[in-house]
Amino acid sequence: MSNDQGTIEARLTEQEYFRPPSKFVGQANVSDPAVYDRFDDFPEGFEEYADLLDWEQRWDETFDGSNPPFFEWFVGGKLNASYNCVDRHLDERKNRTALLWEGEGGEQRNITYRDLYREVNTMAAVLREVGVQEDDVVTLHLPMLPALPITMLACARIGAPHSEVFAGFSASALADRIDDADSDVVVTVDGYYRRGEFLDHKQKADQAVEEADSDVDTVLVWERHEGDLHDDVELVEGRDVLVSELQADHERARVDPVTRDAEDPLFLMYTSGTTGQPKGCQHRTGGYLSYVTGTSKYVLDIEPDDTYWCAADIGWITGHSYIVYGPLALGTTSVMYEGAPDHPHKGRIWETAEKYDVDVFHTSPTAVRMFMKWGEQYLAEYDFDFRHMTTVGEPIQPEAWLWYYKHIGDEDAVIVDTWWQTETGGHLITNLPAIQDMKPGSAGRPCPGIEPAILDDDGDEIEPRSGRAGNLAITRPWPGMLQTVYGDDERFIDEYWQRFSDTDSDDWRDWNYEAGDGAVHEEDGYFRILGRLDDVMNVAGHRLGTMELESAIAEVEDVAEAAVAAREDAEKGEVPDAYVTLREGVEATEEVRERIVAAVEDEIGKFARPANVVFCDDLPKTRSGKIMRRLLADISNEEELGDTTTLRDPSVPERIREQVHGD
Numbered sequence: 001m002s003n004d005q006g007t008i009e010a011r012l013t014e015q016e017y018f019r020p021p022s023k024f025v026g027q028a029n030v031s032d033p034a035v036y037d038r039f040d041d042f043p044e045g046f047e048e049y050a051d052l053l054d055w056e057q058r059w060d061e062t063f064d065g066s067n068p069p070f071f072e073w074f075v076g077g078k079l080n081a082s083y084n085c086v087d088r089h090l091d092e093r094k095n096r097t098a099l100l101w102e103g104e105g106g107e108q109r110n111i112t113y114r115d116l117y118r119e120v121n122t123m124a125a126v127l128r129e130v131g132v133q134e135d136d137v138v139t140l141h142l143p144m145l146p147a148l149p150i151t152m153l154a155c156a157r158i159g160a161p162h163s164e165v166f167a168g169f170s171a172s173a174l175a176d177r178i179d180d181a182d183s184d185v186v187v188t189v190d191g192y193y194r195r196g197e198f199l200d201h202k203q204k205a206d207q208a209v210e211e212a213d214s215d216v217d218t219v220l221v222w223e224r225h226e227g228d229l230h231d232d233v234e235l236v237e238g239r240d241v242l243v244s245e246l247q248a249d250h251e252r253a254r255v256d257p258v259t260r261d262a263e264d265p266l267f268l269m270y271t272s273g274t275t276g277q278p279k280g281c282q283h284r285t286g287g288y289l290s291y292v293t294g295t296s297k298y299v300l301d302i303e304p305d306d307t308y309w310c311a312a313d314i315g316w317i318t319g320h321s322y323i324v325y326g327p328l329a330l331g332t333t334s335v336m337y338e339g340a341p342d343h344p345h346k347g348r349i350w351e352t353a354e355k356y357d358v359d360v361f362h363t364s365p366t367a368v369r370m371f372m373k374w375g376e377q378y379l380a381e382y383d384f385d386f387r388h389m390t391t392v393g394e395p396i397q398p399e400a401w402l403w404y405y406k407h408i409g410d411e412d413a414v415i416v417d418t419w420w421q422t423e424t425g426g427h428l429i430t431n432l433p434a435i436q437d438m439k440p441g442s443a444g445r446p447c448p449g450i451e452p453a454i455l456d457d458d459g460d461e462i463e464p465r466s467g468r469a470g471n472l473a474i475t476r477p478w479p480g481m482l483q484t485v486y487g488d489d490e491r492f493i494d495e496y497w498q499r500f501s502d503t504d505s506d507d508w509r510d511w512n513y514e515a516g517d518g519a520v521h522e523e524d525g526y527f528r529i530l531g532r533l534d535d536v537m538n539v540a541g542h543r544l545g546t547m548e549l550e551s552a553i554a555e556v557e558d559v560a561e562a563a564v565a566a567r568e569d570a571e572k573g574e575v576p577d578a579y580v581t582l583r584e585g586v587e588a589t590e591e592v593r594e595r596i597v598a599a600v601e602d603e604i605g606k607f608a609r610p611a612n613v614v615f616c617d618d619l620p621k622t623r624s625g626k627i628m629r630r631l632l633a634d635i636s637n638e639e640e641l642g643d644t645t646t647l648r649d650p651s652v653p654e655r656i657r658e659q660v661h662g663d
């Protein structure tokens with residue numbers, strides 16, 4: 001497949017189908033194909049998801065499409081997300097575990113719905129005490145500790161949208177997001193464990209607050225070990241407040257859940273795009289919560305009595321939708337694990353699955369490839385039995401799918417390959433596990449009510465089921481979709497709608513959402529996702545914009561120009577290769593290379609580190625000066641060089657190729 005040139009090709013081999021086991025079908029939450037017909041009744045079909053929630057006031061209108069692409073869902077409805085995820089379970093299941101948290105070192109916390117209720121109320125009171133008001137955006141920079149879902153739900157309780165920044169992001173990345181969201185309050189923790197080391201995490205918030213233009217007046221600091229602050233952490237007088245100190249004043253606090261309009265924002269989640277700074281995807285309360293609750297029930301097949309484990313990080317959308325909001329709204333028990341999957345040994349995940357008797361397991365293709373590389377021997381010792389497994393975030397190669405199916409699922413669990421995005425809020429393309437057969441490498445059918453189309457580069461629809469690759473678009477709105485890019489409606493239109501919509505039209509039917517992915521609609525009606533067509537890459541399930549990497553590198557003294565290309569990697573899916581030209585007279589030394597790597601770590605985070613830094617004399621450019629990253633990707637992936645005739649100097653890519661691979 002190629003990107004920026006429009007010719008999208010797919011080389012796919014046919015795969016066989018796998019039937020869901022009949023014992024799964026017999027117990028599934030949805031097994032009647034009539035569900036698709038119900039949801040085809042647009043927009044009322046989606047009320048089936050909204051009806052899973054408790055509303056303070058029912059909506060007057062299911063969908064308002066009168067001002068595209070600013071669609072509204074469940075208009076006039078009122079609800080609170082924290083109430084739906086916590087309070088409403090108290091009557092029937094207050095002693096049931098909501099979160100089973102396991103620390104990397106082996107500590108455990110069993111948080112019941114009643115405990116969660118108390119903790120969320122107390123934290124809501126703490127947030128209020130430091131001045132957070134309804135509609136203030138609170139930035140969180142928390143790792144996989146109970147503090148994270150508790151803080152999210154406390155924000156939701158008082159109607160303050162949260163903006164959680166993945167803990168692996170650097171101080172600078174955090175500062176950018178604090179500024180964009182204009183947050184006055186930042187919530188962090190002193191430290192957490194990663195591969196046995198007690199990391200000083202708060203230093204990133206300290207540096208970020210210093211770098212940010214926004215006036216952060218309060219940094220709330222959770223403690224990993226309550227009452228025993230990390231040795232390296234210092235509190236800044238007048239700004240930093242220990243959560244535990246304020247908690248003591250609010251131990252028995254009861255904070256009424258604030259009544260929110262269905263269209264009031266619930267949270268922001270920043271994600272990488274093709275241009276400029278990351279964008280804050282703004283998600284609404286009613287539509288989002290309905291959609292993630294519905295898909296948790298129908299796609300993940302979660303039942304209230306299940307123990308469910310999504311081994312993602314809550315710092316990304318997967319964790320928001322399918323660790324926190326969907327599963328808790330359904331009242332289930334979720335496992336949360338703090339640390340590295342191979343600490344202290346490579347059987348840690350399976351040991352944990354056995355210990356908590358996990359029924360439904362959710363992970364990424366990157367993790368599956370890693371488990372596969374480690375080998376089956378780490379599984380053999382442990383006795384666990386999954387009914388249902390998910391993959392999310394990247395295309396899964398049939399080989400990895402088959403390994404997952406055989407060795408982890410014991411050929412006895414269903415697998416759903418779920419395609420969706422930060423922007424879509426929840427799953428859009430995936431099979432319903434009791435209804436369709438599984439096919440390795442294929443996400444499957446659209447979810448109920450979802451209408452994808454494959455468009456050519458002119459925006460014309462490629463014939464359905466033709467097996468021809470094209471641009472994936474969604475032609476009908478759905479409740480989980482982002483409302484806008486925070487503070488930038490124009491960018492929202494530019495990034496997602498401009499290309500395939502008639503933007504002069506006020507009929508929602510003329511508006512098509514551009515996913516940015518290439519896909520094929522196969523003869524059997526299944527969709528195969530080929531990957532991003534734009535300059536966004538997927539590194540071990542972390543979404544990264546080439547632009548962000550390039551601007552981090554370009555800031556390094558001595559660097560003249562930089563271009564980043566995605567190289568396919570057997571384990572991480574993709575890794576970034578950096579192609580760099582240096583200023584006149586500067587020598588390409590190890591020291592410069594190290595400064596480039598450090599710049600990426602500082603600007604974005606360690607997970608974004610370039611795999612290779614290639615120093616070149618020149619970069620492949622068109623006559624108008626546009627860098628042809630596609631050719632660099634060809635070099636990185638040892639593929640034949642694409643068309644070079646439009647280049648200002650057609651010999652450049654060949655020279656770089658020889659330099660990299662020799663000849």
Ligand code: WTA
Pocket residue numbers: 271316317318391392393394395396417418419420421422423443515516517529530531532538541542543
């Ligand atoms: C990719 C993650 C193939 C895709 C939920 C998309 C997938 C991007 C799949 C969004 C899948 C996600 N098969 N590719 N099942 N799921 N992707 O925003 O390229 O972190 O555009 O959301 O991941 O990444 P994001």
